[in-house]
Amino acid sequence: MSDDARRRAARYRLEPDAASTGDEAEEATPRARRPEDQALWVDHQVRAAIARGEFDDLPLAGKPLPHIDTAADPDWWLRQFIERENITGVLPEALQLRKDDAVLPDVLDGLRSERVVREAVAEFNRRIVAARRQLQGGPPVVTPLRDIEVEVAAWHERRAARARRLAEAGPADAAPPGAIRRAWDRLRRRG
Structure with missing residues (x-):
């Protein structure tokens, strides 16, 4: 110089x-x-x-830079941000509904009363109708509406099958009667 x-x-x-x-x-x-x-x-x-020493210990120090094909994926920066920040639960409503539809029976099995099951299926159907009405872009909503009566009947069948399996397993695997009674008393005190 x-x-x-x-x-x-x-x-x-x-x-x-x-x-x-x-x-x-x-x-x-x-x-x-x-x-x-x-x-x-x-x-x-x-x-x-x-x-x-401000450039010491950078994340990719000593490694080749990752290849980014911007022509094939114009949202590459958004995908990298989501991956880097571990962001979850951010899907378009149509995709979120498909995902929720796949696990709906498991969610319903975790509910305790028929009334709550009916409310959960009705809420799921309301979300589907609202997603179909929106005029924003994104993937189409292909998730079918669920029949409340069919879902309640299936919930009763799965619950009865679970009770039969517990009865066949025998008293060794079942909870002692005193524990069930104490749990019931705790639930009554809360509500």
């Missing part, structure tokens, strides 16, 4: 020297930068950051 280039780069440092005061500090502030002067200033800042 020539002496002239060094003088120009020194003129554009962010912090003036401790020895400079008043008018000298004003002269250290850039007024009109030429492109080559700005390139020198940027180069100086990068070298100073390297000397301070």
Whole structure:
């Protein structure tokens, strides 16, 4: 680097020297930068950051940069952000409904009363109707509405089958009667 280039780069440092005061500090502030002067200033800042160790321990240090095909996937940055930040549960409503439809029997099996099962199926159907009415883009809503009576009957069948399996397993695997009674008493006190 020539002496002239060094003088120009020194003129554009962010912090003036401790020895400079008043008018000298004003002269250290850039007024009109030429492109080559700005390139020198940027180069100086990068070298100073390297000397301070600000580029040490970067996530991809010593590894090749991942290939990003922006032509094939214009939302590559969004996918990487979701992966990096571990964001879950952010799907278009049509896809979320498909996912919820697949696990609906398991969700219903976790419910305790027929009334709550009916309410859950009705709420699921309301979500489907609302998603079909929306005019926003996205994938089409292909999730079918669930018949409440059919779902309640299936819930009763699965519950009866589970009770038969527990009865066949015998008393060794079943909860002791006292534990059931205590759990019932706790539920009654809450409600």
